[in-house]
Amino acid sequence: MRVLVLEYDPLWAEAFEQIRSQLLTILSNVPIVSIEHVGSTSIPGLAAKPIIDIDIVVAPKDIFPAFSALSTGGYTYNPEPRNIDRASFRYNKHTHDSGGGAPTEDGGVRRAVYLNIPTGVSLKNHLAVQRVLLTDRDLLEEYAAVKKTLANDEFDHISDYGSAKAPVLRKILAKSDLADSDHEEIARFNVQLGQVLEGWCSQRGNGQTGCERRENQIGMSLVYHHNTCVDTDKETGSHMYSVEKG
Template sequence: MLKINVVEYDPQWLTHFSQISSELDYALSNFLPREAYDIQHVGSTSVPGLAAKPIIDIDIIVPDSLIMEATQALTSHGYTYAYERGGIDRMVFRYNLHKLDSGGSTPTEDGSPRRAVYLNKSDGAALANHLAFRDVLRRDEGMRDEYGELKMALAKEEHADIGAYGAKKQAFIIRALHQSGLPEEKIDRIMARPTRRVDAKILQDLKRNQS
């Protein structure tokens, strides 16, 4: 069973994001033109005043045509691609210096904050979900506080895995998305968990290299 570590908001999370973002910018700029990508702070640590797991969530946004180059940039600078079982149009990268801890409940090996890095298509549903949810919580203090209380309550429970924890937040997330201003067709696409397309070429190349 998984325990989730939710803590009160820490202003240092913004500093941590800035430091990690600088590292990622250096890695990506060796493979892509700087104007071709964007790095966004997402997730609960990106919302001032919101209780969160102490994990810095980061979205890297690139055009479809540069997914391979961005993947090479990350894997050559300390990250490993981590396949997600559920179909979704993004790729997840884990930081090699930190052991996996989805609940954020143990200290890291080097003392730096945990991070989750997502590689996104610019028109991806996963990206739209992250940005819309972040922005509605940033501008609506009532929803922010309600979400923080929900997470604090869930942190007192044990969960089968991180997916089970996320499922218990789903009703709130859907309500927030409907208040975000996203078109209904975009929300429907997010909820449908679109079939993975981002990493199809990567997986093909991996199989080719292994054969």
């Protein structure tokens, strides 16, 4: 596969505002901490894949209602075997295309929606990179050049494209204002990209989802059982939330 990388388009900011408005309607009964435009399309002047990355941030107690609202509001849960402290969703009206090169069915901009808690590693990663690139023009141009070069390459999977960007992203994160503990946490998180951490949900012969556990680096365990996803605290064993998969 190839990844489409385009020069910055001011319409991406407008597209985010439209999608944000739609998401607020879908999540009208859920307390929202914030809805963030993240990723390269959120940085004026930065070349990017034409896919709007959006982080929805809710308190841990609101994960279940937010998950349910998205699942009935036009989005489908998209399990990720690598980024396990967030829930990823695909927009039902657009055929999945991680490279961003195929036109959408309705002509709209593609989107990737992620459900996060405020302390999540994925969220910290997104916001730290964003803060640096909004203020450091040299790093922005270096990152853009790397992506434009990679757009000429073939990749077996979108995760390979992400891995190829890792060196420049580490350089960007090194300039961030994160605390040392956050740097260490994100570094551990990024090392695990593309790896299956401790098993993954598998399809049984009867079509039901098997029950396997995978653990992340911050002490949380995501457990799938049939059509239910349960998150528990590894140290206390307390139930955090349960999610019915769409």
